[in-house]
Amino acid sequence: MERNIFKYVWRFSRREQLVLLAWVAASLPFYFLSLDLPKQIVNQGIQGDGFETAESANPIGVIRVPLSETLTGESIVLFSGVPADQQATLLILSFMFLFLVCVNGGFRFVINTGKGRMGERMLRRLRYELSDRLLRFRLPQIRRMKPAEVATMIKDEVEPLGGFIGDAFITPAFLGGQAITAMVFIMVQSFWLGLIAGIIVLVQAILIPRLRVPILELGRQRQLTARLLAGRIGEVIEGAGEIHANDTSNYERAELTSRLGRIFDIRFEIYQRKFFVKFLNTFLSQLTPFIFYAGGGLLALSGRLDIGALVAVIAAYRDLPGPVKELIDWDQRRADVQIKYDQVIEQFQPTEIVEPSYQDPDSPVAPLEGEIKLSSVTLLDDGANKLLDGVSFETPIKEHIAVVGGASSGKDSLGEVIAGLVQRSSGSVEIGEHRIEDLTQAVLGRRIGYVAPDAYFFSRSIKENLLYSLTHRPIHVADYDKEAADAAAHRLAESQRAANSSFDINDDWIDYEAAGVTNAAELTKRVLSVLECVALSDDIYRFGLDGALDVERRPEVADGILAARHRMAERLAEQGHGDLVELFDIAEYNRNATLGENLLFGTARDPAFAADVLVDHPVVREELKASGLDKHLVEKGLSIAQTMVEIFADLPAGHPFFDQFSFIDADDLPEFRLIIARAENVGAAALPEAERNRLLRLPISYIEARHRLSLIDDTFEQEVLAVRKRLRERIMKEAPDSVAFYDSERYNAAASIIDNILFGRLIYGRAQSEETINGYVTEILEELDLSDAVREIGLEYQVGIGGKRLSATRRQKLALARALLKRPDLLIVSEATAVMDGATRSELLQNVREEARDEGLIWIVERPSMAAGFPRVLVLEDGRLVDDGVYAELEEQQGALKELLTAD
Amino acid sequence: MTLDEEVEVLKRIPLFSKIDKPKLKLLAFTSERVVFHSGETVCRQGDAGDAAFIIVDGTADILINGNGKDIKVAEVGRNAIIGEVAILIDVPRTATVAATSELITLRITKELFFNLVQEFPEISVEIMRVLAQRLEATNEKLRLAKA
Structure with a gap:
């Protein structure tokens, strides 16, 4: 990324900057006129210069060709003006003044709006660029970062940059122009007064920034400490369990206190210095009018300066400190922003970052075929410990392999290396004809499924989390009506101006083909069958019963549920279970509600x-x-x-x-x-x-x-x-x-499915009532062929932040389902059944192996016994491959696998 | 049956007879009332027990499985407490209980019971007393059997 913020800004907003600079240039003559006009109003309009009698009239609004007198010796008059008496002149001049006020205001408005828009675009560009880099960081880099700190950087720390970027070139031009115009004007009126004002401005311009240097350094520290605080607070939240379990809350309090103390010291120091500078600045600004009143007054009394000119000088000077002060402020912000920019850029400049082409969504994707070949693969961690040490093996991709090893055997790293998530330190990895570094993420991410032990879930529905493995790029353009299409085109144009992604989030991103289906309905079926495979079907069904139906979208399901309601009532009556549910009846009080x-x-x-x-x-x-x-x-x-x-x-x-x-x-x-x-x-x-x-x-x-x-x-x-x-x-x-x-003949869209089926409340105190009722509900939904519809509703269940609304077992099952859904050529499962009980684990192992029977599977097992039944078993120990063969044989030999099995 | 009536029932059970009325009311209020029809099983021998039942109304048979057949060993009725051992220690149900008429019970879960005991130690003193009496009675029987 560009190191210098000015170069960065200039490179990406040159055109807009030039347009705005032109506006600034155009505004200056009007500004000069607005300075000159008060003099004319006082001298001609009020004091009556040139109006010797009440009847005398002078032409007003004479327009001469500028500089014509100097060039030709004779003033060329374009418009000889209209005659007006003193009163009319005063009013005309005053209204001209008003007009100029409006014009100047207009200029300011246009320039400021333009500035704002440009600044926001640049801010958007910068934030996007940072986010883009974040998405390109390799996993080891990401793992070293604190989420809260990075979020602060992208969200808060670059924020002031947006405001400044609009001002980067315009403000010095605009304010500098104004200040110079005002100075020129004062000089024209009185050289000495101008000189004095100039000197004081100069002192301000040199002295103040110098005094501000330490403040800037303090500002840098303030930013750093604040970012660290954000990181620490993030840690406190994530480590809350440890804090409570170890009774370290008071230690954390003290730790935070010391940080807050440091921040307080820095901030207070900044305030002290800032207010001193402010005081000095104001004092110098106030000093000049004193000179004007005293010196200018004396000049006026001695007749060497007319009153109008003095009033105009004072008015002009009143305008002068503003721009000068703002200029000094601008300079301060410049230095401040440069520091902020440097600090952020530094964090986003790591070595472990992939090229944009690696994540190109359009790079060709072919199925993986042939062999996986690892030769002397070694992987070092941050501390140069060997996680993998010279691992070499070859296997057809379609093989099913179990990788066995102890906790520090490096088996998890092996999975990450083959999935292309982590780059080996030396050696080579080949998949088919390609070296792994030549394969893009499009190939690795779509053809390989990787299930981590601590798979993450986004705070969305179960379905959206599952389909996440199919969202690589937009497949079908969103279906917009005319108005929405225009809005979308506008959004796209604006995002392109800021060099953001040109993909529309509202498009259909689901890659149906990858899931082996052609449309949304088939996809849902496929999703349900995958969930069946990982034994999540019943849970999804429960979620569905407690969920609500979108009646507008699926009116036929509502009708079905209504039928189920009637059948339920009949069934309960037939089976003599009338005392399990008290139905809602408009004419009866329901004592169980x-x-x-x-x-x-x-x-x-x-x-x-x-x-x-x-x-x-x-x-x-x-x-x-x-x-x-x-x-x-x-x-x-x-x-x-x-x-x-x-x-x-x-x-x-x-x-x-x-x-x-x-x-x-x-x-x-x-x-x-x-x-x-x-x-x-x-x-x-x-x-x-x-x-x-x-x-x-x-x-x-x-x-x-x-x-x-x-x-x-x-x-x-x-x-x-x-x-x-x-x-x-x-x-x-x-x-x-x-x-x-409640209406026994109508579906209640605001209530859950189960409430709609029961249309009443379970009667309290009946033994086994819930189990009995659930049995009937399942039976009836099955009869009416509604079970899948209910499961579909269950798919809308929100998993919560990080999937926390799901149990750990369900999360691992869901992670497996997500990877299976994209039908990868090679599925890598890395200790992803660790929290399950033995029975569930072996059920899943069988199901997944069956589902992936025609594809490759590398299962990094958490227990060596799980490797039984795999045609090939790799045994790792301290990062080295120590055994390789068929489970049955290895089990017999006095080798590493036997040791692990005994220890298990 | 209202809460107040349930409290009256609890009061007549020896285990709870010495406990203040408001506490019994809390026990009744927080426990669930469960009704069994005649023939339904309250608990089954060998199952893990997580609750005790107090019979508010109705009758039940206590059955013990011997040689694959359930043998009736006792009959219980109003004011009896069933399965109280299961909420004190983790043992499987020692007998099957089946309702022989419409059986109204108060179901006191293990969790609920421990919460109460923790809050009101006088309850545990009462329980100790009752258990000690039972132990004494068992010892007595043992002595008689030996003699």
């Missing part, structure tokens, strides 16, 4: 109707009041509060029971105790509004069948049903989209 659900009798689409805030909704509140149900709810709330206070009183705050069982937080318990005491004194009805509201909210999550406080009797049920009816009418009329009401 919450009171809130009974009131609303639907699923909230608008969060304003969500259970925890339901009674705060104005419509609900009105209906509760109108029916008088609110009084009863307050009484029920009081009763719940009494029970909670009674039974939870002796538990310490933070006890798990509060979260699991209580209606009231531990923190709120004392307040409720007071409310209860007051209610017992004066009656619930006489409580203040706020307290009544707190009580009113409590019963909303109350389930009679579960909590058994016998709060709900037949009369109360009837009251709730009446309010349910009124609410339904009103919401349907006033906000029909905010609640999906």
Whole structure:
């Protein structure tokens, strides 16, 4: 990357810079005129120079050919002007002044906007360039970096560069031009005054930047310490487990304190120096007007300078410090930004970076054929330890190989070297006809599948994570309508101006061919079959049952689920399991559902109707009041509060029971105790509004069948049903989209699949009810051929940051599925079943070997016994290949494999 | 059956008879009520046990498997507690329990029970007392058998 920020900026924004410079040049004459005009206004308009009598009129607006008098000796008049008296002259000149103010403002506006746009484009270019380099770093380089530090660099540290890039050339030109114009103007009016002003400006321009040198150095340190702090905070988050497990939080506190102290010292030092410089700067600026008032005043009194000129000089000078100060500021920013730029560039200038051509999406990709050949492959780590030591072997690509070895045998490095993720230090690796370094990432990444032990997942759905192995480049252009296409073209043009990627993220990136299918529907089938292979099918099915269906996209599935609902009801009745589910019935109170659900009798689409805030909704509140149900709810709330206070009183705050069982937080318990005491004194009805509201909210999550406080009797049920009816009418009329009401004949898009099938609530206290119901659900979905549709919904399950919403076993299974999906010619599995139990592991091993029967497979096994059944076994020890052969033979010999098997 | 009624039942069980009412209420409130139909199995001999059951209403047979056949060894009814050993130590269920009528139970999980004991040591003192009595009774039987 370019080392000098000016060269960088100039190289990529020359054209825009020149255009803006032209604008700046064009603006200067107007600026000069706006300086000159006050003199004319004071001398002619106010003091009446040339207007000897009230009637005398002078021509105004005379336009002469510039410099004509000097060149020809005679002034050539283009326009002889219009005669005007003193008053008219004053007004005309004043309006001209106003006009010039507008023109100057206009210039500023155009120039600043242009600057801003240019700066943002350059910033975008720079950020893209940094991100691009990040994507090109080799893995060992990446592993040395702290994510938080790099993120700070790309996000925060280059940010001021954007602002400065717009100013890099324009500001010195614009402000310098203004300052020189003002200086020239002052010089023209009075040489001596100009000289004095000039000297002071010069002192400012030389002295101030010098004083700022140490501040810049401090600024550099500030940036460095802040970046390290970001890195450390990242570590604290990632290492939170260790911190808690080792009780080192206080050590971390002290460590962070020392860093913050250092940052404080640096920042305070900067402030001290900065404000001193500021003080000096201001003082010097203020000194000049003093000279003007005193010296200029004396000159004017002695008649050697007219008042108009003095006023104009002072006005001009008032404009002068601005540009000069800004120029000095600019210089400061220049140095500051250069430092920042240097520091960032340095971090992104490592040696272990691949050429852009290595990641060219269009480089030719042919299936891998022939042999894999390793000759004396040695790999050193950072500390020059040998991870691999002279490993040589040959194998047909299509072979299935198990690699066995202890923890420090280097077997994992072998996988990374063959996958092309890590470059060997010496020796050679050949795949087919090619040396591995001649193969591009397009070949390696599409034809080889590599499953790491700690595979990463992006915070997206399961499906998107699986299809990640098929997203190499856009395959089909996005389907835009006219308007969207225009917007896309505009986006593309703008990204190209900043040299960003020209691929559209909205295109279809999925490489169906690589997965062996032709369209999205087939791909889904293939995804499900791969998930079956890695034994994730049942989990996905569970996710699907708890997920929600996109009815607009799959209306036929909604109809199917509706059929399943009816069949479910029939099945339960037939089998005598009517007591397992209490169905929703518009005319009945459901004692196995919450009171809130009974009131609303639907699923909230608008969060304003969500259970925890339901009674705060104005419509609900009105209906509760109108029916008088609110009084009863307050009484029920009081009763719940009494029970909670009674039974939870002796538990310490933070006890798990509060979260699991209580209606009231531990923190709120004392307040409720007071409310209860007051209610017992004066009656619930006489409580203040706020307290009544707190009580009113409590019963909303109350389930009679579960909590058994016998709060709900037949009369109360009837009251709730009446309010349910009124609410339904009103919401349907006033906000029909905010609640999906329960309707036995309609699919509820806001509820989960399982809720839609049951259309009711499991009855509390029935033994084995969940298992029985699940059995029927599976049976019925199978009968109606809906299981795959449910699994498809399960594929939309969000895996969370780093896949943390999935268990470790599921993550490893998913990683295997992701690699299988692209049907690689060679699949490398690196200890990727480590967290699984033995039975699951051998099931997966068999399934994956079967799935990859026609392809190559290198399985780096975590336990030597897993190698049984592989036609070839490689045994590594301390980075050296010590045994190579058929499992059965090696098992018999007194060799390394036997030792490992015995130790296992 | 309401919470208060369940508390009355708990109060009549020797293991819990000395414990304050609010604590029993907490126990009842936090435990799950499970209903078994006649013929359904509450727990099966040999299975891992993770909960004890208190019979609130109904009857059940205690069956022990001998030579592949379930032999009825006892009958339990209201206020009985089943499987309490399983929540104290990790042993498989020593018998099968099958409901012989509509059986209403309170299911107290191991986790719930330990949470309670930790919070209210007086419960554990009660349990010690009851267990000691049982031990004494067993010793007595042993002595008689020997003699």
